Amino acid sequence: MSHRFVLIVEDSRDLAANLEIACAAIGGVEIRVAVDGEQAWEILQQVRADDKVVIVTDIRLPDTNGLDLIRRVRQSERLQSAPIIAVSGDGDPEIPKELATLQVSAFFRKPYSPVMVRNHLESLLGASGAGVADNSQA
């Protein structure tokens, strides 16, 4: 039986807690929280080949850019097909375009609804198909 877990990369403790609580409703999923890119990468190193992992990451991180983290994930052989959801408070219109080229499944602009993020996560954990959905207007 493959292990399923969600990695939340978010430096704001409160936002991470909200997402954690929202995701707790999904059954059979382990939720891990990282406060910066380095910690996230360490956690990802522990992922086994047959694990199902979904990453939710902020774009602005204390030590690195969320986009860099995503690129690193995409370059990794084991993780390149892992579904990714990006969130950001930044209004830069370039970010969604950049995310599209990195096959990010969804992008939520802050303030976002944790419930909608959870719903999206559920669908991603069910299916493994990629495709960008920009839910920022939701």
Place this chain on the structure above:
Amino acid sequence: MNFGRLSLLWKIWLSTSVALTAVFVVTGYFLQWSMQDTATNSVKQEVQASSKAYEALWQARAELLESLAGLLSATAATGNAIERRGPEANRMLQLLWDRATADVIGARFLLLTDPAGRVITSIPAGEVPVDGAGLLGKVNRRFPSQATGYFVENSLLHQVVITPLYGRGGGPLTGVLLAGFTVNHGVARKLKQSTDNSEFIFVARGQVFASTLSDRATGSVVRHLIRSGSAGLVSDGDYEYVPLARGLIDLEGKPAGRLFILRSFEDAKQSIGRLRRRVFFIWEAAVVIGLLLTYVAAERIVKPVKDLDRAASEVAMQNYDYRVAVESDDELGRLTSTFNKMCESLQAARAELIRRERIATIGRLASSIVHDLRNPLAAIYGGSEMLVDTEPTPEQTRRIAANIYRSSRRIMELLDDLMRVTRGKTKQVDPWNAMELVQSALTGLQEAAAAQSVRLCLDIPPELELAADRPRLEGVFFNLVQNALDAMPQGGEVRISAGQEGPWVNMEVSDTGPGIAQEIRSQLFQPFISHGKKNGLGLGLALARQTMLDHGGDLWASSEEGKGARFLLRLPRPEKNAESPEAPVSSWVCDIEVEVRPPGVPPSSPQSGR
């Protein structure tokens, strides 16, 4: 001495003295030269005149002897004397000779001889200083002409006139009269008197027979004259003379010796010395007056330069309001007005820069607020949505509620910071002891400083007071020192010094950290720009500067990369402190102890972000 290090006034002074001295040296040299020339010529003329006077005197003497000889030859007494050779005749001759030569100086003598040169009678009687026969042998070929000349005999120099005596009516030679005198020092002195103090030296056969100079002076003058001739000046070791040489002729017309006539150059030398002293005195006076005049002129020249210097340093401290009064229409006046215009342009450019900066600041403010508010807002939004739309467990509800509370607190803090930027004016300014205020401001940082082995040194005069809104000013020091601590994780030293200067209290916070990088220096005090810091709005230094400006002071950075950061603070002096003397000897406090905060003083609020 390095000319470049002298002040302008000294340079001008130095130039004036050098120029004046040069002019006086040239003029003085020329004056001395021309005076010496004139004096030499005039003394030469005097010596010529003395020579002529000597000649005339000698001529007169020869004529006297000649006419006397003529007279004697014609008198009966002479005939009788020759014929009878009696004492009677001798007395007659003596009488005549004495009368005729009463005013002739020197040892005079008269010989009456027969044609063979045998002495018939002599005056003075019995003493015959000359060999009459020998002399006649030299001159008798020239008879009946008279013969005159010098000769040396018995170690004496004589001048003699030899006159042949003939019988009445052109008869044969009956006798010879030898009239003469010995040339001795008395003769020379007489010559000196009659020529207004010219010196006379008679030399014959390499020997001095008469001189008006001392033996030593005579010796050295004669040696010099015989060796080098009589051109130019001659010195006796003490005095200088202009010389003139004449030949002495013997009875046969051959050179018998030399007469040197000397005229002292001492008077001329003294005049030249007087002239030199006068020129020197006038030079001194001219230099003093020149320096005084130059000082007056230089003060006027240097003053605008000093004013400009002061103004430029004010501008360097970003005080663009400073203007220099234009007092002249020359190059300096134009420079001053150009400087003033430059300040105006700078001021205008700065105002424009500030205006643009303000617009940019508003832009940054907007995006900074948007970004920093989004996180807590997202937490509140998401949390409240979950509370409404889902059914969380009581535990989850508590966590969500705590999130919402924390996030709204964070929003409040951010808004407080913003308010502090926009609030501006300081409420209440009171005089506080500077040392106490700074110590109190640093209380919260003692532990951190000790933990990273940073020494805190205070160099503040114990009596110094600051006019301050205390909590805000404490915040400034807290912020600056905290920044310094952040910059020195490996340890170092933070030094806070203060002192009064004119109407200001100047303070300095310096550290031994890496300094402020050139690229961020220009934006150091702009709000919402944080350099390499994770948290905060980037308001720390902007707020600190605003605080100093609100106090009527200023804050600026002076740092060279790699030499530590230096922040300079300036506050107006407290009013009641205005008459107190200049700052007393400063006290040193290193590694200050934690001070007990006086009651009623709130703890300074930490402000972060450089």
